[in-house]
Amino acid sequence: MHTQEEMKQIVLPLLKTKGEIYQKVKKIFARKAKQVETITTATSDGKETINRAHPGDYIVKNQTDAGEEYILTPEKFHPRYTFKKRAKAGFSEYEPTGRIYAMEVNQRFLRKFNVKNRFYFMASWGSKMVVKEKDFLACPVGEEEVYRIARKEFFETYERC
Template sequence: MISQQEMLKHFLPILENKGVTYQKKSLIKARKAVPGTLIITRTNDGDETKNTAKAGDWLVENQTSSSEQYLVKPEVFEKKYKLIQSLEKGWGCYQPIGKITAIEINADDLAFFGKTDCMEFEAPWNELTLLRVNDFLVTPPEKNEIYRIAKKEFFETYEKV
């Protein structure tokens, strides 16, 4: 498995040199996650990753064609989202306020790791995640983690700053 550290070591210089700053353009739905709940993130191209909720985690649902769900740590959630409206059953509508730096992945990027059209690597939450050619690799301003956003969902949710 390709670790977070290996991914950061290889891709951070590329992100710093060629990366583009984006922000989310669409609202999200979120609620406190139930600890122990397994969340499988599904995009239009299939299962992306999984994660198990811990105390304090937030369950986020993007407003995309796949309505993908994922978990966010409480300290990260507070930096990235602002409550707009409370909804039913503990859900809320939130305005994204964070930014990311992103690059679109090409075949040469995967070839560095001996792969052709897709590969798996360790996500920041210690589970495997999939990366395909034309997906986006992103990092927050802190540059302390790196993760994938599928191409279709990326363009449904992000815009250049």
């Protein structure tokens, strides 16, 4: 399994030179964690990763068919989202403001990792994350982390700038 540091060394230069810039266009729901919670992120193609929220972190729920949830610290959440309105079950709706570098994981890319159709790496939050052929690897513009976005959810959520 590759570390986040290895992913940054290998993938960030590719994202910034061969990737494209995308804007998240679909609004999200989010709520603040009041206690420690474990969140399993599940996309339309299965379990992606697990993370632990601490009080004050944001639990984000995408408005996709899968409704996948993930965690952002306040430092990452606030630059990326603007409050729109209150919603149900303790959530509020937010408009995305950030942009990402992203590129599709194709066979050529997988050969660099010496794998056939999937591999795992350590996400910035310290849990393993799966990457499958035709998924997207991404990095927020101006930041230094690499994460996976499942293919179906990518096209439900992002548009090229």
